[in-house]
Amino acid sequence: MTNLSPSDKALVPFVSVDNMMKLVHHIGIEEMLTGLADYIEADFKRWELFDKTPRIASHSAEGVIELMPTSDGEVYGFKYVNGHPKNTRDGLQTVTAFGLLADVGTGYPVLLSEMTVLTALRTAATSAMVARHLAPKGADTMAMIGAGAQSEFQSLAMKAICGVKNIRLYDIDPAASAKAARNLSGMGLSVTVADTREDAMQGAQIITTCTADKQYATILTDNMVGSGVHINAIGGDCPGKTELAPAILHRSDIFVEFPPQTRIEGEIQQLAEDHPVTEMWQVINGTAKGRTRADQITLFDSVGFAIEDFSALRYVRDQIKGTEMYHDLDLLADPDDPRDLFGMVQRAKG
Amino acid sequence: MTNLSPSDKALVPFVSVDNMMKLVHHIGIEEMLTGLADYIEADFKRWELFDKTPRIASHSAEGVIELMPTSDGEVYGFKYVNGHPKNTRDGLQTVTAFGLLADVGTGYPVLLSEMTVLTALRTAATSAMVARHLAPKGADTMAMIGAGAQSEFQSLAMKAICGVKNIRLYDIDPAASAKAARNLSGMGLSVTVADTREDAMQGAQIITTCTADKQYATILTDNMVGSGVHINAIGGDCPGKTELAPAILHRSDIFVEFPPQTRIEGEIQQLAEDHPVTEMWQVINGTAKGRTRADQITLFDSVGFAIEDFSALRYVRDQIKGTEMYHDLDLLADPDDPRDLFGMVQRAKG
Numbered sequence: 001m002t003n004l005s006p007s008d009k010a011l012v013p014f015v016s017v018d019n020m021m022k023l024v025h026h027i028g029i030e031e032m033l034t035g036l037a038d039y040i041e042a043d044f045k046r047w048e049l050f051d052k053t054p055r056i057a058s059h060s061a062e063g064v065i066e067l068m069p070t071s072d073g074e075v076y077g078f079k080y081v082n083g084h085p086k087n088t089r090d091g092l093q094t095v096t097a098f099g100l101l102a103d104v105g106t107g108y109p110v111l112l113s114e115m116t117v118l119t120a121l122r123t124a125a126t127s128a129m130v131a132r133h134l135a136p137k138g139a140d141t142m143a144m145i146g147a148g149a150q151s152e153f154q155s156l157a158m159k160a161i162c163g164v165k166n167i168r169l170y171d172i173d174p175a176a177s178a179k180a181a182r183n184l185s186g187m188g189l190s191v192t193v194a195d196t197r198e199d200a201m202q203g204a205q206i207i208t209t210c211t212a213d214k215q216y217a218t219i220l221t222d223n224m225v226g227s228g229v230h231i232n233a234i235g236g237d238c239p240g241k242t243e244l245a246p247a248i249l250h251r252s253d254i255f256v257e258f259p260p261q262t263r264i265e266g267e268i269q270q271l272a273e274d275h276p277v278t279e280m281w282q283v284i285n286g287t288a289k290g291r292t293r294a295d296q297i298t299l300f301d302s303v304g305f306a307i308e309d310f311s312a313l314r315y316v317r318d319q320i321k322g323t324e325m326y327h328d329l330d331l332l333a334d335p336d337d338p339r340d341l342f343g344m345v346q347r348a349k350g
Numbered sequence: 351m352t353n354l355s356p357s358d359k360a361l362v363p364f365v366s367v368d369n370m371m372k373l374v375h376h377i378g379i380e381e382m383l384t385g386l387a388d389y390i391e392a393d394f395k396r397w398e399l400f401d402k403t404p405r406i407a408s409h410s411a412e413g414v415i416e417l418m419p420t421s422d423g424e425v426y427g428f429k430y431v432n433g434h435p436k437n438t439r440d441g442l443q444t445v446t447a448f449g450l451l452a453d454v455g456t457g458y459p460v461l462l463s464e465m466t467v468l469t470a471l472r473t474a475a476t477s478a479m480v481a482r483h484l485a486p487k488g489a490d491t492m493a494m495i496g497a498g499a500q501s502e503f504q505s506l507a508m509k510a511i512c513g514v515k516n517i518r519l520y521d522i523d524p525a526a527s528a529k530a531a532r533n534l535s536g537m538g539l540s541v542t543v544a545d546t547r548e549d550a551m552q553g554a555q556i557i558t559t560c561t562a563d564k565q566y567a568t569i570l571t572d573n574m575v576g577s578g579v580h581i582n583a584i585g586g587d588c589p590g591k592t593e594l595a596p597a598i599l600h601r602s603d604i605f606v607e608f609p610p611q612t613r614i615e616g617e618i619q620q621l622a623e624d625h626p627v628t629e630m631w632q633v634i635n636g637t638a639k640g641r642t643r644a645d646q647i648t649l650f651d652s653v654g655f656a657i658e659d660f661s662a663l664r665y666v667r668d669q670i671k672g673t674e675m676y677h678d679l680d681l682l683a684d685p686d687d688p689r690d691l692f693g694m695v696q697r698a699k700g
Contacts, residue, residue, distance in 0.1 A: 009442060010367070016680035017360070021698035029695075056406055058421050060454045065426050067417050071408050076415050080428075080450070082457020088688050092359060092456055096682045100430070104410045106442055107432020116683035120691055149685075152692035176689055183692050330366035332446045333466035335499075338438050339526055341470055342502035342533050345379075348371035 010334030047281035360684030397631035
């Protein structure tokens with residue numbers, strides 16, 4: 001008699017939003033950010049062997065839906081992510097995401113996971129991992145410009161991975177700053193809510209910009225930025241959306257993830273197409289220089305890249321082993337005899 | 351107090367393999383094939399308004415993993431599908447698949463579904479829908495060359511949609527023919543197992559080829575094919591894999607799904623790049639001619655296209671409403687305040 005229950009191979013571990021949040025608390029949020037940063041750094045080190053397809057975008061008047069695939073030759077991964085700025089008007093998220101890993105050798109999926117929470121974690125882990133390489137030595141104060149959904153993750157990642165102790169928050173909406181300050185209280189950081197951007201920048205060696213304006217904005221003007229700082233520019237992440245005055249870019253050494261994507265989506269869309277940039281993976285594997293002078297401005301023009309999602313899914317896959325923080329999804333048909341799919345369907349009757 | 355359970359908007363209906371099989375039996379397999387054919391035909395009629403991205407393939411030594419996205423401007427869909435011929439050696443499926451629909455206006459996924467079973471159904475439904483347009487009038491006998499996983503679905507679809515009464519099965523492996531004949535018994539078809547391909551073709555007005563050879567094979571030679579038949583060529587569906595002798599192609603009027611894809615993957619990869627073909631959607635909406643003469647050989651060079659998967663997912667989405675044949679997946683994070691993702695994570699603690 002044919003066994004009607006799917007075999008182990010046909011079941012795909014699934015991490016729901018609820019289980020992702022349980023996993024965060026099981027591991028500890030700072031430990032998870034650190035773990036993610038280590039996985040991302042490890043994948044940046046072997047950057048060259050990845051299949052780096054550009055993301056596949058489906059644009060509409062309301063927004064964009066993207067598939068971001070990559071592969072290291074053994075494991076394949078992709079992320080589904082949307083961006084719909086007007087969603088918040090209807091009480092929906094601007095961005096939602098989920099992701100999948102599959103075995104390259106068999107094509108069988110091996111992990112399906114929510115990625116709204118996970119993307120927030122990997123974005124912060126990437127920022128802090130990069131700051132660990134580029135920020136001035138002894139940096140302990142970060143200006144956090146924009147107190148939206150990413151701000152607390154950025155703050156905790158910079159604490160856990162770079163040793164930041166002081167966060168100086170600024171947002172045009174005081175309620176957002178108050179929300180972030182409240183969320184960060186009791187987490188071992190000294191948090192100051194600043195009245196102005198200039199005030200937020202006082203004494204900061206790291207400046208993170210993460211605002212939501214969908215246009216060419218000038219969140220930082222040239223005169224606000226002193227020498228020797230590290231700028232972690234997160235918010236300029238799609239065509240037509242930037243945060244920094246061009247003069248700052250001209251004073252900075254610019255580090256990016258994947259130049260073909262950053263030139264379209266990042267701060268450097270404001271610059272000439274051949275403006276020199278350094279690929280971050282080369283700094284990490286030692287083939288390019290990072291910070292070379294104390295008075296240098298380093299700028300990480302971050303837009304998010306598929307390999308970071310791949311690293312994050314890899315981390316989750318390793319962490320859920322032996323836990324109950326996933327359940328098995330009956331996603332793949334698995335007849336005993338591959339030629340007898342019809343028989344499998346028929347035997348399921350009644 | 352924040353409600354920790356996800357909102358309706360954050361839950362995505364998921365159709366497992368088990369539920370897909372239940373749905374097949376709930377609807378009835380012939381009724382489902384007919385319903386799918388109607389949805390596919392409706393989408394062929396409005397072919398021009400679809401976003402027809404080529405599939406995005408990640409190739410490896412062992413096989414391929416593909417993402418097949420499309421959109422009609424209101425709904426977005428994609429299918430994940432792998433092809434790993436050596437999988438059967440290890441007791442795994444050559445092809446597994448799943449798919450997703452999302453709302454273009456919000457980017458929110460609205461359906462996640464297994465598609466291994468569903469792809470088998472939609473492939474057969476597409477074949478029969480096309481045969482309804484191209485096969486000679488009164489066709490009641492089909493030669494089924496290749497008795498693999500697709501053969502029973504093809505046979506039942508041709509019965510339900512085109513009125514076929516007799517199936518003449520041939521496979522190089524008699525065990526495969528016996529399996530298909532056994533599965534089709536008691537289903538209102540007269541099934542004959544033929545000893546040779548020539549024998550299978552006796553009296554058949556429709557010839558379906560669906561074999562698994564991953565090479566340029568000659569399943570049908572020129573002398574086997576009489577005038578006036580309709581050939582439904584399913585098996586030639588990737589570069590380097592064909593089933594028909596080129597001479598047959600030269601005697602036939604050839605109908606295809608999406609020429610840029612069929613020229614790479616279909617039988618016509620054996621022909622000149624500018625060999626004339628007719629796009630099937632134009633036959634269906636009346637802007638191109640189908641069968642014009644009784645002695646004409648019509649050939650549907652089918653490779654499978656993203657729009658057929660989209661139609662199939664659309665059908666499933668409509669059919670599961672009000673049933674219990676899906677469950678809600680907690681795939682999307684949905685904080686009360688979109689800026690307070692961190693707070694949502696923190697409140698989930700303990």
